[in-house]
Every structure is written in C-alpha cells, then in structure tokens.
Amino acid sequence: MSGFVNALVIVAVAAVVIARQFRTRAIGTDRRWWLLPVILAVVALREPGILDDHHPTASAALLAVELLIGVITGAGWAWTTRIWTAPDGVVWTRSTKASAVVWLVGIALRAGVFALGAASGVHQDSSALMLGLAATLLVRAGILTWRAQSLGGPSRPAPAYGDDMRLAWKERV
Template sequence: MSGLVNALLIVAVAAIVILRQFRARAINTDRRWWLIPVILAVLALREPGILDVNHHAESAVLLAVELFIGVATGVGWAWTTRIWTEPDGVVWTKSTKASIAVWIVGITLRIGVYAVGAVLGLHQDSSALMCALAATLLVRGGILVWRAQSLDTASRPAPAYGDGMRSVRRERA
C-alpha cells in the first residue's frame, strides 16, 4: 500500500475507535477483540519501508520508541476507561476525560518521534505508526477484557483514573 493509503487507513481506524470509545458500550469478552490490531500489524509489517534502508539502527530505535509509546498509550487508555457491571450482568465501558489526556500525550510524543527522525534525516514510513496503533489497540483491548472478566455481576463500578464516578447514561448502537 502507498503511504497515503496507509495514512488514511490509520486516521480512519483511529477516528472510528476513539469516537466509539466515548459512548457507553457493552463489552463482549468472547468477541475477537484482537482481530483488528492483528490485521493492522500484518499490514504494517509486510511493508518494506518500515526501516530506513540507509539508517537501519537509527530507524529501528525510532520504531522501538514508537512501539513503546503505542503500548504505553494503550495501557493508559485502558486504565482511564470506566468499566462497570449492570444488574443484568452486562459489562459496560466508557472512556473518560483522562483518556483524552492519554491520547493527547501519545500523539504529542509521536510527533516528537517524527521530528527527531526528520532532524536525523531518516525516511519514516507510515507503517511504523500503523504498527504502533495496532499495539495501542491490542494492549487496550487485552486490559479491558481482563478487567471485564475480573468483575463479578454484583460489583459496583470499577473506578478509572480521573473518573468522578458520575452516572453514565447508556447508549445502544
């Protein structure tokens, strides 16, 4: 895929995922929550331009930093997401204002990584960003499923960092 198609795919997936997470949604722990991140990672890793051919070591370090930022964003996003069980046993989730802060920090750090690469004269392909997005989604999904499975049906809402524990109106899609 071309860089433009990759960039559009990244923006589309990120927008859809982020917007959906700020509405109360039921979690289905049996669903294949890992499928989209795996597909994104496969698409990213099959591209030959993930590393700069003239600067293998430097671009590998930047890729590792990008992946670390992706994992950290996923962890932060998962732990700032409110998760609760309704009386009928359905587990619900909704991102909080703290989740927005996690995304802002993650995007800012990614811009910084891109700027460092530009200063070093490295060719930076969008597949590194797609791989980091896959890591973010995979880690977040795994932690949320784990948190959802650890709740029992009689438990009260599990607090998220920055959550004022206000009542959240359910929205059904």
C-alpha cells in the same frame, strides 16, 4: 499500500475507534478483541519501508520507541476507561476525560518521534505509525477484556471502576 493510503487507514481506524470509545457501550469478553490490531500489524509489517535502509539502527530505535509509546498509550487508555457491571451482568465501558488526555499525549509523543527522525535524516514510513496504533489497540483491548472478565457475571456483581467506597460482597445481601 502507498504512504498516503496507509495514512488514510490510520486516520480512519483511529477516528472510528476513538469515537466508539467515548460512548457508553457493552463490552463482550468472548469476542475476538485482538483481530483488528493483528490485521493492522500484518498490513504494517508487509510494507517494505518500515525500516530506513540507510539508517537501519536509528530507524529500528525509532520504531522501538514508537511501539513503546503505543503500549504505554494503550495501557493508559485502558486504565482510564470507566468500566462497570449492570445489574443484569452486562459489562459496560466508556472512556473518560483522562482517556482523551492519554490520547493527546500519545499523539504528541508520536509527533515528537517523527520530528526527531526527520531532524536526524531517518526516513520513517507510515507503517511504523500503523504498527504503533496496532500496539495501542491490542494492549487497550487486552486490558479491558481482562478487567471485564475480572468483574464477574450476574452471579457475582462487582463495583464500578474507581468506586472504592462500595464492597461487592455487601451488594449481594
């Protein structure tokens, strides 16, 4: 795919994912949460220009920083997402204002990485950005699925995320 098509895919996926996460929705722990990030990673890695041929070390370092930013953004997004169990055992999730801040900081850091690369003359393809987005989505989905599984089902209700005042064992009485 061309860089323009990659950019459109990145913007479309980010817009859909972000819009969905700021609405309350049930989270399924048995679904294939890893599928979209893996598809994005495969598409990104198939592109030949992910590393600059003239600056392989510098472009690999920038790619590593991009992936690190993606992992940290995904973890920050997952841990700032509110998650709770309804009385019927369904696990619900919704991103918070802190999640939006995590996204904005992640985007600013990614822009800084691209600016640093441009200033140093390193060509960066949009595949690096797509790979970073895949890392963000994979880490976020993995942490949320783990958190949702740790809440238990209808036989074991659990407190809502951030609700330190309530103990789960007292709710069953």
